Amino acid sequence: MKKTMKGLVYGGPGKIELKEIPVPVIEKPTDALVKISKTTICGTDLGILHGKTPSCKPGTTLGHEGVGVIEEVGGSVRNFKKGDHVIISCITSDGTCEYCKKQMYAHCEDGGWILGHLINGTQTEFVRIPHADNSLHPIPAGADEEALVMLSDILPTGHEIGVLNGKVKPGDTIAIVGAGPVGMSALLTAQFYSPAKIYMIDLDDNRLQLAKTFGATDTINSGKEDVAKRIMSETKDGVDVAIEAVGVPMTFDVCQHIIRPGGHIANVGVHGKSVDLQLQDLWIRNITLTTGLVSTNTTPMLLKTVMSGKIDPNRLITHHFKLDEILKAYEVFGNASKEKAMKVIIEA
Amino acid sequence: MKKTMKGLVYGGPGKIELKEIPVPVIEKPTDALVKISKTTICGTDLGILHGKTPSCKPGTTLGHEGVGVIEEVGGSVRNFKKGDHVIISCITSDGTCEYCKKQMYAHCEDGGWILGHLINGTQTEFVRIPHADNSLHPIPAGADEEALVMLSDILPTGHEIGVLNGKVKPGDTIAIVGAGPVGMSALLTAQFYSPAKIYMIDLDDNRLQLAKTFGATDTINSGKEDVAKRIMSETKDGVDVAIEAVGVPMTFDVCQHIIRPGGHIANVGVHGKSVDLQLQDLWIRNITLTTGLVSTNTTPMLLKTVMSGKIDPNRLITHHFKLDEILKAYEVFGNASKEKAMKVIIEA
Amino acid sequence: MKKTMKGLVYGGPGKIELKEIPVPVIEKPTDALVKISKTTICGTDLGILHGKTPSCKPGTTLGHEGVGVIEEVGGSVRNFKKGDHVIISCITSDGTCEYCKKQMYAHCEDGGWILGHLINGTQTEFVRIPHADNSLHPIPAGADEEALVMLSDILPTGHEIGVLNGKVKPGDTIAIVGAGPVGMSALLTAQFYSPAKIYMIDLDDNRLQLAKTFGATDTINSGKEDVAKRIMSETKDGVDVAIEAVGVPMTFDVCQHIIRPGGHIANVGVHGKSVDLQLQDLWIRNITLTTGLVSTNTTPMLLKTVMSGKIDPNRLITHHFKLDEILKAYEVFGNASKEKAMKVIIEA
C-alpha cells in the first residue's frame, strides 16, 4: 500500500490546498481505515474555509461525507471487515457514553462531529474512522453508492433536525425556509409523512423551480414577496411546521411569524449570531422550537427508504468532479446560485 | 334572587374599584351561572391593572379563578345542574372547535382566556360561565374547596406549561427560575415525576426558603450569585429542564445558559418584550424550547392527585380576605415580597 | 317536508327490509337532521343481519356511514347550519365526557357507535345525528362526496386502529392480514408513513391482485402458502408491524408468529371468540398488542389528505346502487369474493 495520498487540506481562513499527505493508519483497535470512493462538499466546509470554525485547525483534511471500501479494521471492530462497502457517517459515535446510549450521537463524548473538523476528513483517498462499529453503515449489494453519499449528512440532517424535530404529520401545512441542500433534504424526507401543503421559500428562482419538481406544492421568492403576509393569508392561522434551513436572523424571523398555535419551528440552519425571539407574541401561542446537530441515528431507516425506492437522493446531485479537480468543485459549490449547483460528487 | 352584587371592576390603567354591578344572567343555552365561594388574584390581574393588557376593556369585572356553586344552567348544559359544587377553569372551551378537539383549549375559537379579560370574571359574587360543560370541573364530596382554587389556573399552568412541556423525568436535574405562584406550582407538580435535583432561583430569600419546604433541593439567589456559573459547575453539562417562570429577558437568559444538550427550556412567563436567543451557541445543542398558555386539560388529573394527597395546594395560600377587602388583597398581592404573599384567598 | 321515507330496517336475525318509516325529527338542541346523499354497507351491518349483535334491536334502521346535506339543526348546534354539506362520522361524540376529552370518542359516555345500532342509522333518506357539532365534518367545496363516504368509518378505522396503533414508520416492513375494506384502508393509509415493504395476506387472489395496485409490495395467499414460514424467511426477525383485519383466531395467530422483537400487533378485526395468545414465546419479545374501535379523531386529517390528493378513497368503491336496490346491494356485499366487491355506494 502506498504511503502518501492526495488530500484537501485547510490552511487557515481562505486557504485550502490539494496536497500530498500521509496515508492514515489504524491508531486504536476500534478504528477502521476506509478507501474513499466518492465524497462531497458541505456548506460547513465552506464555513471552515471562510474562517467561521476556529475549532478546525490549519493542517486538517476537510470533509465529513463519503462512501468507500474498508481497507483495514482495528482488532476490536466487529461489524465490519476488509472489503466491506460502507457509508461514512458525518458523526462519530463511541456507542458507550451517556449521550450515545440516548441515541444522541451528535454529543458523543468521544466523537460527534470530528471528521474534517477536529481530525482528518474524507476529501482525500483514505480516511481513518474512529469507533467504526458505530460510525459506518454497510451498503447493501446492488445499491447506487453515489446516491448514498447523501446519507452521510445531508439527508439525515434534513430528516432528523428538520422533519422529525418538526413532527411533520399527514395533512400538515409546512414551510421550509431555504432551498439549499439541507432544505431540499428536508423537502424530500418530509414527504415520508404526507403533508398536504409544502411551501418552499428561497431567494433563488432556479432552486424554487427545482423544489417544485421535488414535491413542493407552493414556492415563494422571499426577495419578491412578503412571505409572512402571503402564508398568513393562505392558511388558517399559519403553518403547522416551519423548518429553518439557512441560519440567519431574517430566515428565522420568517419562521416565527408564520407559525400557528401549537406549531413547531425546527431550526436546522447553522447560526453565526443570536436572533430576536418574539416572546411577547409567542409566549401565548404554545409553540415548540427545536435546534440540533444531526445524530445520524435514522441513517439505517433512510437507507431502507432509498433501497425500496421511496426516495431518490440522486436528485440532489448536480455536478461531478475528480479529486484532482476538487478546488474547482469548491468554486462551483461556493457559487451555487450562479452555477445552479446543489450537491457535487467528487470521485476519489 | 338579587339583581345587583359587588364586583371588582377594571377602570382603565391603574384603576380598579369594588362596586355594585348587575348580577349576570344565562345568555346562551350552554352557559352556567356560578355563585362564587372563593376566588383569588393572579399576576395577570396585576398586569391588566398596570395597563399591560389593552385587550381588557374598562368596565370588565376581573378574575379568572375560583370555586363556587351552580346557581342556574342553560338548556343544553348536560354535565352540571343547580347546586353542583365546581371549580371554574380559567380557560373557556367550546369542546367542538379544531383546537378543542386537539385538547388545546387555550386556543378555543369561542373561548380561551376570556374570563376577567374579554368578559366579566370571578372577583365578584356571581359569574356567567360560557360553555359550562367543558369549562367547569365537579368538586368531589369532602374536598377542601379552598385548595381547589389553585386548580383554576396556577397548578395546571405550572404543570402543563412548565413540567409537562419540559418533560421532567425521574432522576432529572431541573431548574425553576422564579419562585412566585407559578414557579412554586411548577415546583410542586414537577415532583410528580421524581426529579433528583431541583434548583429554585429567585431574588427573594423568603421565597427561596419557602421553596425548600416545598421540595427544592437547592436554591440560588440570583441577586447574590452567578446562577449559570454555579449550575454549570455543579452539574455535568447543565440541567435537563429549565422552567422560566418570570417573563423578563434576564430570567430567560439564565435558562439558555444552563441548559444541557438535549435539554428542554419550558417558558411559562408572560413576556412583554422579545428576548435575545443565542442561536449561535444553541443551534448545535439539540435543545427544545416551548411556550404556552395553559389549556387546563390536566385539571382532572390534578384533582385526582389532590384528592389522593399526592399534593397539597393549600401550601400556596398565605393570606385570606373577604370580598369587601379585595382592594387590600390587591395591595398585599401586589407587594408580595414585602408582604411575604404567595396566593391570597378572597371569600365572596 | 314529507313525513315518511324509505329505510332499511333490521327485523331480527336474518331479516332486513326496505320499508316506509317516519322521517326523524330534532329531539335535542344538539341534534342535526341530515338528508342522506350517499351511504354504504359495512361488515358490521352484515354482523347485525347475521344476529351477532344482540344489542341492536329489531326495528332499528341500519347504517353508520354516509354523506349528506343538513336539513335542520337543533338550537345549540353551532358548527353547522341548514344546507351544509357534511360527512357523518360512524362515532357519535358529546365532546364533554371524560373519554371525549381524551379524544377517545369511541367510548363517549353519551355516544360511541350508536348509529344504526342503538339508534336509527343512515341507510335511509334522513337521519338524526345527536351531538352534531362533534359528530359531523364539513365537506369542502369542490370535493367528491362519494369518495368521502369512505371517511365515515372505513378509512379512519384502518388508519387509527391499524396504522397509528401499529406505529408504522418509514422503512418498516409491515404485514396486513385481510384484504377486505378495512385491510385495504390500512394499506392505503399505511403509505402515509412510507413503509418499505408491505405484505398483504388473504385467501382471495382477486383481492390480493387489487392490493398490489393499491401499493402492497408483496402478497401471500394464506390458503396456498405458509405465511409465517415465508415471512420469517424473507425478513430479518419478522415484521415491524402486523395488522389483523379479519377477526378470527387463525388470522390473529398469523400475526403473533411473524412479529419481530419490539414489533407491534394492531388488532382491527371484530372478534367473536377468544384467541390463544402465545405468551410463553412472546413474554420475552417486547411486543405491543393493541385493540380498538375507531374514534374518528383523525377524520379531519384524512380529509386534508384526500383534498390534497395524497390518497384516493374512490379506489375502494366497486359497485353503485340506488336506495331502492339496497337489498341487492346487501347481497352483492355479502358475497364480496364472488362479486369482486369491496365497498358499495348506495344513492339515497
Added chain:
Amino acid sequence: MKKTMKGLVYGGPGKIELKEIPVPVIEKPTDALVKISKTTICGTDLGILHGKTPSCKPGTTLGHEGVGVIEEVGGSVRNFKKGDHVIISCITSDGTCEYCKKQMYAHCEDGGWILGHLINGTQTEFVRIPHADNSLHPIPAGADEEALVMLSDILPTGHEIGVLNGKVKPGDTIAIVGAGPVGMSALLTAQFYSPAKIYMIDLDDNRLQLAKTFGATDTINSGKEDVAKRIMSETKDGVDVAIEAVGVPMTFDVCQHIIRPGGHIANVGVHGKSVDLQLQDLWIRNITLTTGLVSTNTTPMLLKTVMSGKIDPNRLITHHFKLDEILKAYEVFGNASKEKAMKVIIEA
C-alpha cells in the same frame, strides 16, 4: 491471583452445587473481570433449577445480578479500569447492533440475557463480563452497594417492563398482580409517576402487608376475594394500568378483566404456557398489551433516583448469607412465602 474459586454450578434439573471452579480470564478485548462483592438469587434462577430453561446447560455457573470491583479489563474497554466499583447489568449489550442502537439491549445480537444462562454468571467470586463498556454501571462514591444489587435486574425490570410499558401517570389507578420481588419493584418505581391508587394483589397476606408499607393504597388477597368484582365495583370502568408480575394464566386473566377502555396491560411475568386472550370483549376496548425482557436502559436513571433518596431498594432485602451458605439461601428464597423472603443478599 488465585486460580480457582467457589461457584454455584447448575448440574441439570433439580441440581445445583457450590464447587471449586476455575477463575475466569479475559477472553476478548471488550471483556472485564469483576470480583463479586454481593450477588443475589432471582426467580429465573429457580426456573433454571427446576429445569424450565433448557437453553441453560449443566456446568453453567448461575446468577445474573451483583455488584463488585473491576479486577482487570480487556484492551479496548474505555469506560472502566481496575479498581472501579460497578453494578453488573443482567443484560449484556454490545452497543453496536441494530437492537442496541434502539436501546433494546434485551435483544442484543451478541448479548441479551446470557449471564448465568448461556455463559457463567455471578453466584461466585469472579465473573467475566463481555462488552463491559455497555454492560456495567459505575457506582458513585458513598453509595450503599447492597441496595444497588437491586439495580442489576429487579428494579429495572419492574420499572421498564411494568411501569414504563404500562405508561403510569399522575392520578392513575393501577393494579399490580403479584407481590414478589418484581411486583414490589413495580410498586416502588410506579410511585415515580404519582398514581393516585395502587392495588396490590397476591395470595400471601404477609407480602400484601409489606406492600402496604411500600406504598400500595389497597391490597386484595386473590385467594379470599374476587379481584375483578372488587376492582370493577370500586373504580369507574376498571384500572388505567394492570401489571402482571406472576406469569400464569390466572393472573393474566385478572388483568384482562379489570382493564378500563384505553388502559394498558403490562406483562412482566415469565409465562410457561399460552393464555386465553378475550378478544371478543377486548377488541372494542382500545387496550394496549405489552410484553418484554428488561433492557436495563433505565439503570442510570434509577441510580440517580437511589442516590437522591427517591427510592430505597434496601427495603426489598430480607435475608443475608455468605457465599458458603448459598444452598441455604436458595432454600429460603425457594420457600419465600414460608420464610417471609423477598430478596436475599449473598456476600461473596
